[in-house]
Amino acid sequence: MKAPVVEERGVVVIGGGPAGLAAALGARRAGAEDVLVLEREHRLGGILPQCIHDGFGLFLYKETISGPEYAERLAEDAVREGVLAETGAMVLDLTPDRLLRVNSAGGYRLIKAGAVVLAMGCRERTREMIEIPGTRPAGIFTAGSAQNLVNLQNLRIGNEVVILGSGDIGLIMARRLTFEGMKVRGVFELMPWPNGLERNVRQCLRDFGIPLELSSTVVEVRGRDRVAGVVTARVDEFFRPVAGTEREVACDTLLLSVGLIPENELSKRAGVELSPLTGGAVVDETLMTSVPGIFSCGNVLHIHDVADWASFEGFEAGRHAAGFLVCGAAAGPRVRITPGENVRYVLPQAAASGAAGLELSFRVTAPARGMWVTARGAATGASYYRKKFARLVPSEMQKIKIRKAVGEDIEVACHG
Numbered sequence: 001m002k003a004p005v006v007e008e009r010g011v012v013v014i015g016g017g018p019a020g021l022a023a024a025l026g027a028r029r030a031g032a033e034d035v036l037v038l039e040r041e042h043r044l045g046g047i048l049p050q051c052i053h054d055g056f057g058l059f060l061y062k063e064t065i066s067g068p069e070y071a072e073r074l075a076e077d078a079v080r081e082g083v084l085a086e087t088g089a090m091v092l093d094l095t096p097d098r099l100l101r102v103n104s105a106g107g108y109r110l111i112k113a114g115a116v117v118l119a120m121g122c123r124e125r126t127r128e129m130i131e132i133p134g135t136r137p138a139g140i141f142t143a144g145s146a147q148n149l150v151n152l153q154n155l156r157i158g159n160e161v162v163i164l165g166s167g168d169i170g171l172i173m174a175r176r177l178t179f180e181g182m183k184v185r186g187v188f189e190l191m192p193w194p195n196g197l198e199r200n201v202r203q204c205l206r207d208f209g210i211p212l213e214l215s216s217t218v219v220e221v222r223g224r225d226r227v228a229g230v231v232t233a234r235v236d237e238f239f240r241p242v243a244g245t246e247r248e249v250a251c252d253t254l255l256l257s258v259g260l261i262p263e264n265e266l267s268k269r270a271g272v273e274l275s276p277l278t279g280g281a282v283v284d285e286t287l288m289t290s291v292p293g294i295f296s297c298g299n300v301l302h303i304h305d306v307a308d309w310a311s312f313e314g315f316e317a318g319r320h321a322a323g324f325l326v327c328g329a330a331a332g333p334r335v336r337i338t339p340g341e342n343v344r345y346v347l348p349q350a351a352a353s354g355a356a357g358l359e360l361s362f363r364v365t366a367p368a369r370g371m372w373v374t375a376r377g378a379a380t381g382a383s384y385y386r387k388k389f390a391r392l393v394p395s396e397m398q399k400i401k402i403r404k405a406v407g408e409d410i411e412v413a414c415h416g
């Protein structure tokens with residue numbers, strides 16, 4: 001039997017969302033001649049084409065534009081600057097030595113990449129994952145799929161809605177469905193604080209008089225063919241429903257905005273080490289994963305609240321992937337970067353020993369006011385960073401820069 005032809009490529013980016021397009025641009029601008037983006041959908045832009053609200057691009061373009069405009073600008077730049085972008089191209093498999101199995105318009109093919117950037121985004125948590133009891137009627141949607149149906153397919157998804165979870169997508173959909181003439185009965189959030197950005201709570205709920213109930217959840221779905229209502233309840237500090245606080249809320253639609261999961265099935269196939277804290281790859285300061293030549297950025301690496309951060313991370317991953325084509329991976333001792341008190345995760349998780357100008361992204365575990373963020377040496381206790389923050393919330397990713405060279409493992413913490 002004839003051996004299949006293997007197409008040789010330079011930098012291959014998996015996913016054509018803001019992170020992937022920026023990675024492709026970053027690679028081109030750093031001198032990579034052959035840069036290919038593979039996108040499974042029939043358009044570029046990732047999740048952005050369905051985000052028709054504005055609020056994108058404040059940091060990258062210094063103005064606020066809608067998601068589709070943002071996607072169009074990045075895609076146009078990529079094509080103008082010589083990136084080859086293929087839509088309808090689904091990557092089915094990736095090996096540790098960067099062999100990709102791809103299904104595209106031309107059929108099934110094999111591609112051998114000099115470097116790979118993972119930019120596959122994320123998916124939403126579903127009802128099954130959070131195990132809401134009750135019947136299984138129609139009318140239950142994840143917030144992102146409801147957004148797709150309403151904004152891209154012009155469908156009406158119901159009349160009276162309850163939203164479980166106050167993530168940004170749920171908040172944005174509360175306002176969107178109100179514009180569409182639906183009645184949003186309330187947003188119910190398990191945590192004692194909102195999970196989305198403060199500006200979204202203000203602009204999407206408060207401005208429209210939509211109630212937000214914190215420390216509460218949906219404990220039962222009712223209805224046979226279609227949702228007829230849900231039962232909500234308050235929860236205690238261990239997130240257990242408090243008996244006697246149940247309340248029936250009539251509705252025909254339940255939207256779930258209960259978390260996003262980085263889409264790392266291909267990363268696992270390639271043997272990439274994943275972090276239990278982020279659900280994404282463990283990376284170093286070049287955004288390279290544990291597998292040499294495979295880089296990661298955007299929502300597949302960790303969930304971003306703002307598309308600009310996913311794009312900036314993409315530019316960096318692409319730049320380093322282009323560097324890998326020329327120099328390979330740097331050898332030498334590494335330091336580890338770990339989260340300490342009130343820090344949920346910190347990224348990157350590793351860096352070359354002696355690296356200076358390290359930029360770290362982190363999220364806190366609980367809201368905090370007037371707290372110090374510190375980075376301390378694990379061996380010597382030396383201070384590498386110390387700054388007081390007026391306000392920190394889990395929904396907003398923070399970035400800090402360590403100017404000193406780091407020659408030992410460090411811990412990033414947030415304390416009084």
Ligand SMILES: Cc1cc2nc3c(=O)[nH]c(=O)nc-3n(C[C@H](O)[C@H](O)[C@H](O)COP(=O)(O)OP(=O)(O)OC[C@H]3O[C@@H](n4cnc5c(N)ncnc54)[C@H](O)[C@@H]3O)c2cc1C
Nearest residue numbers: 015017018019039040046047055091120121298299306307
């Ligand atoms: C509903 C919603 C509203 C938002 N609102 C805002 C906002 O107002 N302002 C803001 O700044 N940010 C907002 N964000 C956040 C922002 O959109 C994300 O941070 C950003 O889209 C992440 O970019 P990404 O490229 O990592 O992932 P995505 O945009 O999800 O792109 C990933 C791409 O990879 C492709 N892919 C996955 N697997 C494969 C495969 N095997 N083969 C080929 N292709 C593959 C997918 O089809 C997808 O196109 C919002 C996000 C959502 C979901």
